[in-house]
Amino acid sequence: MSPALASDFLTRPRATEIAVALEPAHNVLTSMLLISMVDQLSGLGDWVNRTAARMSAADLQRNRLIFEGLYFAVLPDRRWPSFTAYLEDLEHAHPAVLRDRLLRQITRPNASDKPGYAERARPEALLADVENYLDFLRTYMCAIDEPIERETHALLNDLPAMQRLIVTHLRELWQGGLAAEWERVVPMLHDAVGAFQQIDFSRKTGAEAMQLVLGREPDEKWQRLVGEARQVIFVPSAHIGPYLRKCMADQTIWVVFGARQPESVPAGGSALSRSDLLVRLGALTDDTRLRILALLSQHDELCAQDIMTMLDLTQSATSRHLRQLSASGYITERRRDIAKCYALNRERIGDTFQALERFLAQPSS
Structure with missing residues (x-):
C-alpha cells in the first residue's frame, strides 16, 4: 500500500x-x-x-x-x-x-x-x-x-x-x-x-x-x-x-x-567509492543481464515481451533483470501503450568504466 x-x-x-x-x-x-x-x-x-x-x-x-x-x-x-x-x-x-x-x-x-x-x-x-x-x-x-x-x-x-x-x-x-x-x-x-x-x-x-x-x-x-x-x-x-x-x-x-561519491566532490574514503562501483558493476556480472544488454545494443528499442521471447525467459526473471538494469541506469524505460519498452543507455555504461578508472587512479589505502 x-x-x-x-x-x-x-x-x-x-x-x-x-x-x-x-x-x-x-x-x-x-x-x-x-x-x-x-x-x-x-x-x-x-x-x-x-x-x-x-x-x-x-x-x-x-x-x-x-x-x-x-x-x-x-x-x-x-x-x-x-x-x-x-x-x-x-x-x-x-x-x-x-x-x-x-x-x-x-x-x-x-x-x-x-x-x-x-x-x-x-x-x-x-x-x-x-x-x-x-x-x-x-x-x-x-x-x-x-x-x-x-x-x-x-x-x-x-x-x-x-x-x-x-x-x-x-x-x-x-x-x-x-x-x-x-x-x-x-x-x-x-x-x-x-x-x-x-x-x-x-x-x-x-x-x-x-x-x-x-x-x-x-x-x-x-x-x-x-x-x-x-x-x-x-x-x-x-x-x-x-x-x-x-x-x-x-x-x-x-x-x-545507494551510497555513492558525487562526481563534483574530490574522492574521499575508498570504501564509499568501492560501494558505488560494486553496485554498478554487480549489474553486469550476470549472463542473462549481459545478454539483455547485447540484445538491446542491436535494436533501438525492445519491449519486455520481446526480450522475454527472444531470450526464452520467464516473465518474473525478465522483470527482475530489467528492474536492476533500469535502476542501475544501463537501460532507459518508457511506456508504449500498456507495454514497458527499453533502450540501451550507452552513456551510462561508458560512465561506469570511467568511474572504475577514477577509482583505480586513487592512492591505495
Whole structure:
C-alpha cells in the first residue's frame, strides 16, 4: 500500500529545502523492508540477502506483514536521531496512534472526488468489516495480498497485539545482527553525507538536486514527487543497491538511495567509492543481464515481451533483470501503450568504466 503520485507540475517548482542526512530510523527500516524483496529485486546488499536466507518462513511472513500490511503504522512521520530512539517511541506510544497513522495514510484524499469515497473512507467503516477494508484497498490503493491484508485488519482491531508484534519483530532484527551491521557501515554513510553536504543545493529544485545525488536524470515519476515536496531529504543506504525508496509525511519526502561519491566532490574514503562501483558493476556480472544488454545494443528499442521471447525467459526473471538494469541506469524505460519498452543507455555504461578508472587512479589505502 503506497501513496498515489502527486499531480504533475508545469512551472518551475517553488523553493524546496534540500538536505542529505543519515536519517537512522528511515535508513534502518529500509534495510529491514528489503528483506521481503529479495525475490523481486537482485543486486541488494549482502546483509539483506544473508539475513533473508537464514530467516524462518514464519519470520519472513511476519516481516512481510509488518512492511506491507502495517507499513504505514511503522513509517516514521518525522526525523529521529537514532533507530533506538524511534523504536523506544514506538514501544511507548499508545497503539491507537499507530493504527490511526495507517488509516490516515490510506484514506488520504487522493480519490476524494470519486462517488461514495467519503463514506467508504470513514475509519469506523473500514475497521468494522474486513470485506469493506479489502474492497477499499483494491478500489483506491493498489494490488493487494489478501491474506496479508486480512491479518492486518485483525491486528487493527487488536491494538495491543499489533504494537507487540511490530516492536518485538523490529527489536529482534535490530539486536539479531542489524545493530552490528549498522556500526560497520555507518562510517561509509557518514562519508557519503559529508561529500554531498559540500554541494550547494540552495538554488536547486528537487529534481535538479536529485540528478546531482543520483548522477543521472531522474525519471518523470520521481521528478513529480520531489517537485511537489517542501522538503527533500536524501538518505544514503548501504543495502538498497541501485534502487530508490520514498517515504512521505506531509510536505517532506525522504529519498533513500545507494551510497555513492558525487562526481563534483574530490574522492574521499575508498570504501564509499568501492560501494558505488560494486553496485554498478554487480549489474553486469550476470549472463542473462549481459545478454539483455547485447540484445538491446542491436535494436533501438525492445519491449519486455520481446526480450522475454527472444531470450526464452520467464516473465518474473525478465522483470527482475530489467528492474536492476533500469535502476542501475544501463537501460532507459518508457511506456508504449500498456507495454514497458527499453533502450540501451550507452552513456551510462561508458560512465561506469570511467568511474572504475577514477577509482583505480586513487592512492591505495
